[in-house]
């Protein structure tokens with residue numbers, strides 16, 4: 001494995017609904033981190049989607065170690 005991408009990122013969970021995304025954006029960092037363990041949005045009960053924190057593109061697995069869109073390395077996988 002070559003280390004051509006040195007950029008680091010992490011996986012975020014956000015809601016499709018922009019109102020919820022705004023609410024989530026106003027939460028404290030600890031609360032936002034809690035969202036990584038959620039499956040559904042606590043505001044509208046929609047399933048949360050995973051995005052790359054770096055490029056904001058949607059991911060279809062929480063087990064990715066690298067972003068398939070921008071190549072950033074996820075140093076904090078969600079499988080804990």
Ligand SMILES: [Zn+2]
Pocket residue numbers: 015016017020021041042043044045046
């Ligand atoms: Zn929501």
Ligand SMILES: [Zn+2]
Pocket residue numbers: 009052053054055056057067068069070071072
């Ligand atoms: Zn990315």
